[in-house]
Amino acid sequence: xxxxxxxxxxxxxxxxxxxxxxxxxxxxxxxxxxxxxxxxxxxxxxxxxxxxxxxxxxxxxxxxxxxxxxxxxxxxxxxxxxxxxxxxxxxxxxxxxxxxxxxxxxxxxxxxxxxxxxxxxxxxxxxxxxxxxxxxxxxxxxxxxxxxxxxxxxxxxxxxxxxxxxxxxxxxxxxxxxxxxxxxxxxxxxxxxxxxxxxxxxxxxxxxxxxxxxxxxxxxxxxxxxxxxxxxxxxxxxxxxxxxxxxxxxxxxxxxxxxxxxxxxxxxxxxxxxxxxxxxxxxxxxxxxxxxxxxxxxxxxxxxxxxxxxxxxxxxxxxxxxxxxxxxxxxxxxxxxxxxxxxxxxxxxxxxxxxxxxxxxxxxxxxxxxxxxxxxxxxxxxxxxxxxxxxxxxxxxxxxxxxxxxxxxxxxxxxxx
Amino acid sequence: xxxxxxxxxxxxxxxxxxxxxxxxxxxxxxxxxxxxxxxxxxxxxxxxxxxxxxxxxxxxxxxxxxxxxxxxxxxxxxxxxxxxxxxxxxxxxxxxxxxxxxxxxxxxxxxxxxxxxxxxxxxxxxxxxxxxxxxxxxxxxxxxxxxxxxxxxxxxxxxxxxxxxxxxxxxxxxxxxxxxxxxxxxxxxxxxxxxxxxxxxxxxxxxxxxxxxxxxxxxxxxxxxxxxxxxxxxxxxxxxxxxxxxxxxxxxxxxxxxxxxxxxxxxxxxxxxxxxxxxxxxxxxxxxxxxxxxxxxxxxxxxxxxxxxxxxxxxxxxxxxxxxxxxxxxxxxxxxxxxxxxxxxxxxxxxxxxxxxxxxxxxxxxxxxxxxxxxxxxxxxxxxxxxxxxxxxxxxxxxxxxxxxxxxxxxxxxx
Numbered sequence: 097x098x099x100x101x102x103x104x105x106x107x108x109x110x111x112x113x114x115x116x117x118x119x120x121x122x123x124x125x126x127x128x129x130x131x132x133x134x135x136x137x138x139x140x141x142x143x144x145x146x147x148x149x150x151x152x153x154x155x156x157x158x159x160x161x162x163x164x165x166x167x168x169x170x171x172x173x174x175x176x177x178x179x180x181x182x183x184x185x186x187x188x189x190x191x192x193x194x195x196x197x198x199x200x201x202x203x204x205x206x207x208x209x210x211x212x213x214x215x216x217x218x219x220x221x222x223x224x225x226x227x228x229x230x231x232x233x234x235x236x237x238x239x240x241x242x243x244x245x246x247x248x249x250x251x252x253x254x255x256x257x258x259x260x261x262x263x264x265x266x267x268x269x270x271x272x273x274x275x276x277x278x279x280x281x282x283x284x285x286x287x288x289x290x291x292x293x294x295x296x297x298x299x300x301x302x303x304x305x306x307x308x309x310x311x312x313x314x315x316x317x318x319x320x321x322x323x324x325x326x327x328x329x330x331x332x333x334x335x336x337x338x339x340x341x342x343x344x345x346x347x348x349x350x351x352x353x354x355x356x357x358x359x360x361x362x363x364x365x366x367x368x369x370x371x372x373x374x375x376x377x378x379x380x381x382x383x384x385x386x387x388x389x390x391x392x393x394x395x396x397x398x399x400x401x402x403x404x405x406x407x408x409x410x411x412x413x414x415x416x417x418x419x420x421x422x423x424x425x426x427x428x429x430x431x432x433x434x435x436x437x438x439x440x441x442x443x444x445x446x447x448x449x450x451x452x453x454x455x456x457x458x459x460x461x462x463x464x465x466x467x468x469x470x471x472x473x474x475x476x477x478x479x480x481x482x483x484x485x486x487x488x489x490x491x492x493x494x495x496x497x498x499x500x501x502x503x504x505x506x507x508x509x510x511x512x513x
Numbered sequence: 514x515x516x517x518x519x520x521x522x523x524x525x526x527x528x529x530x531x532x533x534x535x536x537x538x539x540x541x542x543x544x545x546x547x548x549x550x551x552x553x554x555x556x557x558x559x560x561x562x563x564x565x566x567x568x569x570x571x572x573x574x575x576x577x578x579x580x581x582x583x584x585x586x587x588x589x590x591x592x593x594x595x596x597x598x599x600x601x602x603x604x605x606x607x608x609x610x611x612x613x614x615x616x617x618x619x620x621x622x623x624x625x626x627x628x629x630x631x632x633x634x635x636x637x638x639x640x641x642x643x644x645x646x647x648x649x650x651x652x653x654x655x656x657x658x659x660x661x662x663x664x665x666x667x668x669x670x671x672x673x674x675x676x677x678x679x680x681x682x683x684x685x686x687x688x689x690x691x692x693x694x695x696x697x698x699x700x701x702x703x704x705x706x707x708x709x710x711x712x713x714x715x716x717x718x719x720x721x722x723x724x725x726x727x728x729x730x731x732x733x734x735x736x737x738x739x740x741x742x743x744x745x746x747x748x749x750x751x752x753x754x755x756x757x758x759x760x761x762x763x764x765x766x767x768x769x770x771x772x773x774x775x776x777x778x779x780x781x782x783x784x785x786x787x788x789x790x791x792x793x794x795x796x797x798x799x800x801x802x803x804x805x806x807x808x809x810x811x812x813x814x815x816x817x818x819x820x821x822x823x824x825x826x827x828x829x830x831x832x833x834x835x836x837x838x839x840x841x842x843x844x845x846x847x848x849x850x851x852x853x854x855x856x857x858x859x860x861x862x863x864x865x866x867x868x869x870x871x872x873x874x875x876x877x878x879x880x881x882x883x884x885x886x887x888x889x890x891x892x893x894x895x896x897x898x899x900x901x902x903x904x905x906x907x908x909x910x911x912x913x914x915x916x917x918x919x920x921x922x923x924x925x926x927x928x
Contacts, residue, residue: 103711119735123704127711146759147743147751159746163738229885232862237838242756242764243845246777247857251766252849253693256684260766261775261847263756265681266736268696275703275732280884282710283553287528287889289714295888303865303883306853308694310591310880311574313866316850317877318575318587323693323850324773331693339670340679340689347689349674357568360666428666430674432689435744438677438734446660449731462745465735469708470657473723474715476708 102128103474104282109193110134111168112175115142115267116239116301117197117225118164119274123468124281125167126476129193132488133170134184137511139485149455156484162455165482166464171493172486172513175206180512184208186497188216193281195223199238200230210296221284221294225277229300239301241267248305253312255325262325272308273301335389335396338403340432341410348410348418350429352403354388362387364427369409377401439463455481489513527554528889532713535619536560536596539567541669541695542653542729543625544592545702550621550709551595552882552891558615558906559596559897562603563928569593570899577874583899585873590896594869594879598897599906600927603634607926614911616641621709622650628663638724647722649712653705657728667729672697676733677740683753697729704732762810763789763817766847767825769833775847776825776833783807788840793824854878869895903927 105128111121112134125131133140144153145160174180185208188194194213196203203209210222224230227239234247242263245251250269255262280297288294306313312323323331328340330351337352350365352358366378377398381387389399410418415431422429431437444450451466466477493499493513507513532555536547539561551557561567563583569592570583578586601608616622622641624631631637631652638650652658655667673679673691683689708725716722734741743749756765756777766775780786783806790799798804798820803813810817825833830846837844846852853860860866863885866878872895882891907913907921921927 103708103715123707144760147739147747147749149746151747151749159742160739163742228859229863232859234859237845238841238843239845240761240779240781240843242758242766242777242779243843246766246775246847247845249848249850249853250692250694251777251847254682255690256687259684260756260768262682262684262690262766264678264692264696265683265753266676266678266740268678268736271736272696272700272703275700275707276884279549279703279707279710280882280886282707282714283528283884284886284889286710286714287525287886289717291525293888295886298885298887300859300863300883300885303860303863306860306865307880307883308692308696308699309850309853311572311588312693312850313854313878314587314591315574316854318577320851325690326693327690328688340691342688347679349670349679351668351670355571357668423662423665428671430667430671432674432679433677434680434750435677435737435741436750438675438737438741439745441675443656443660443662444731444734447657447728447731449734462742464742465731465738468704468732468735469725469727471708471712471723471725473721474712 101474102126102476103471104128104285107192107285108132108190109195110187110191111195113195113197113225114140115145115160115164116227116270117195117274117277118142119271120223120225120277120281121168121195122164122166123274123278124193126468126478127282128476131168132187132492133165133168133483134173134187135170135485137172137174137513139172143485162482163464166453166478167480168483169488169491170483170485171488174512175208177510177512179507179510181206181208183493183497183512185216187492188213188220190496191217192219192285193221193223195225195277195281197225200224200226200235214294217294219288219292219294221281221288221297223277223281223284223297223299225273225299225301227301229303230296230298234302241269244269244301244305248302249309249312250305253309253323253325256327257325269301269305273299273304276304335394335399337389337399338406341407343410343418344412344414346415347432348415348429349432350410350427352406354394356385359384359387360426361428364422364425365406365409368425368427369405372409372412374405374409377405451478453478453481486513525889527892528886529553529555529710532556532621533619534558534621534623535615537622537624537626537631539625540569541592541698542701542705543623544569545699546623546625546651546653546705546709547596548592548594549702549706549882550623552893553889554892555621557596558599558902558910559593560599560601560603560615561899562600563899564602564604582873587871587874587877590871590874591880593896595892595894596897597902597906598900599903600900602926602928603636605924605926607921607924609635611907611911611921611926612636613644616644616648618910619645620649620713622648623705623709624651625653627666628652628654628658642722645722647716647720649709649716649722649725651705651709651725651727653701653727653729655729657731658726669695669698669729672729672733675730677737678733681737681740681751681753684755685752689753697733701727701729701732757814759811762807762814763821765818767818767822767833769825769828769830771829774830776830777845777847778821778833778837779843781843785842789837789842792836792840792842793821867893869893871895872898900927
């Protein structure tokens with residue numbers, strides 16, 4: 097039997113982040129890096145983010161926190177205390193990565209900035225994940241998901257035109273910034289293995305999010321045209337079309353696109369409308385590859401009539417019919433999944449996508465997404481639940497730093513750990 | 514206006530100096546995966562063909578782009594900076610000898626064709642590893658390389674729908690909506706490039722290569738994990754709820770002076786609430802028990818938002834932001850693309866767009882990596898025109914003689 101390893105087993109990271117940065121450590125932990133969450137006594141304040149297990153607020157019950165701290169260990173340590181910082185320096189000497197999401201300048205102010213860290217461990221990689229980056233006029237601003245989403249321009253393109261701009265449902269800014277931070281961290285590691293020297297990785301959530309709006313930036317830069325929020329319409333050029341539709345029992349994603357990319361789906365749609373015996377304004381198009389609403393010459397009246405027919409068509413069918421029958425017909429529509437649909441999705445099941453994780457206080461394991469990618473040679477999976485506060489204190493303080501029981505008691509009673 | 518060029522001298526080689534990548538990537542996911550590697554110094558050979566042209570090379574979102582010139586599309590250039598360009602019709606039998614040489618040359622192969630395409634062309638991983646056993650090869654697709662939906666085509670919205678993003682985005686009384694900006698198509702390339710670089714480290718230590726399979730849908734689902742756990746543990750379906758979240762109030766976008774101008778404000782705790790009240794002048798209503806703690810504010814959120822809107826409407830969006838931020842309250846303007854490209858001093862400081870001259874389009878901003886390595890800086894160069902480096906690659910990289918190259922040209926292999 098093959099013994100699978102992870103891609104980056106044998107390295108250690110200290111994780112000082114809150115909700116702005118803890119997904120980075122989660123991703124790195126799937127690569128096999130030992131990630132130790134260093135929390136203030138009483139726990140990471142992000143442990144108070146709902147939803148909670150059984151609806152009961154408790155530092156070990158946040159399902160949000162549990163989602164994004166899998167496979168980590170937890171120690172408590174108060175960096176505000178001199179003694180806490182001394183212990184931290186000992187840990188820095190023995191680690192490969194440090195991930196943090198403090199306000200820029202905070203680590204410097206307690207004597208643990210990048211330069212100070214290199215004096216303890218020149219190989220260290222410091223990954224800093226902040227709303228706006230380490231330097232610049234907004235760098236000391238406070239930011240959160242919605243604030244950064246607004247400043248990145250994403251929000252200006254999301255929502256119904258008659259209501260305020262909207263945040264996206266999942267915390268996309270945090271998620272994407274942390275994926276970017278994980279890439280930056282591994283990239284810096286690659287350099288370190290060649291040069292022996294670490295460096296700081298400076299991730300600005302705002303800049304990460306702005307990079308998603310590339311095409312909107314271009315439309316402004318070249319044509320001084322502003323893409324704005326337009327509800328279920330996706331703005332793709334001179335003629336914009338709907339991409340989200342109501343159906344009999346929910347909602348459907350199906351993008352009415354022009355040119356070659358949309359041709360297969362459009363042909364299938366036209367055929368299905370015919371088969372349903374409905375009036376079909378799509379039928380007049382014979383060459384879908386040439387039909388491109390991003391070009392100027394498609395009649396708006398025709399597009400409106402076609403979209404009305406598509407709207408009527410979707411209202412006649414259920415999510416299940418549209419997806420199952422739709423895949424056979426090449427329609428390529430997707431149901432807008434709720435959590436139950438996602439957990440039951442046959443594709444994800446067939447790929448063994450779910451990991452059964454026993455979290456604290458649950459009788460039954462919960463299903464977590466198991467991986468970010470698959471490999472034929474290595475296994476980079478989510479394997480264990482997020483830690484309870486301080487579960488690794490003994491291993492680190494007693495076994496590794498060789499502190500005596502008396503010293504540990506003293507540190508506990510003085511609030512250092 | 515674009516960000517200024519800082520003129521800082523590179524003190525070190527770029528991070529991926531010396532890494533060689535054979536890049537079949539196209540559309541967004543494949544192109545951006547290769548871009549991350551190329552901007553950081555890998556030598557990336559982008560292989561493409563006019564017989565199955567990349568969608569970003571036909572996109573006419575801006576007026577300067579014509580119907581028939583593949584090189585006048587700024588979106589293509591945004592997605593493909595720093596690469597070398599080779600045109601090659603993979604369907605021509607004579608292309609196989611070039612492909613074999615490229616595989617021998619490469620450390621890494623990146624591709625995101627519809628699953629099954631490379632098998633049909635006879636150049637899937639099983640073939641590749643016979644030529645280069647320790648190659649690192651990455652395939653990405655909407656659903657992954659296996660499973661009942663593997664061969665289905667998907668776009669960014671596929672990930673949004675399948676993962677629950679759309680279920681969670683919008684007003685409770687309306688149809689779901691999504692931003693006019695890709696999500697999974699941009700997140701997956703970060704994971705792809707990370708996996709490739711981590712695999713290079715694994716190869717350094719073990720001598721082994723590997724085959725990596727990524728799915729855009731699967732990466733997107735991670736962003737919805739808290740709701741999946743909430744449903745399993747508590748049998749609770751969280752409904753999309755506009756700008757409101759369960760652990761902050763006020764939390765939303767508030768109207769400001771001017772047409773369609775907004776500023777977001779997010780108050781997470783008592784300190785921020787006190788600071789917020791101070792900024793708006795401690796009006797009497799803030800002392801009303803309806804608003805004095807988070808729980809009561811959540812219960813009276815419609816009224817709270819109306820009262821705040823009356824205050825924010827007296828100021829510009831940037832005035833609201835500065836007043837709040839100065840007092841320690843998280844707040845940010847809902848910036849438009851104009852605000853970002855023409856004005857944002859923070860993004861300019863970070864050189865988020867680097868002005869680069871493109872032969873067809875002139876000078877315009879090209880995206881730099883948003884994760885800044887402080888010592889080994891990225892070096893962003895212009896994207897290749899169609900086949901810009903075909904001859905250079907064949908002769909100088911792969912070692913073809915002039916005669917061999919001319920013969921292949923005569924057989925229309927480079928189209």
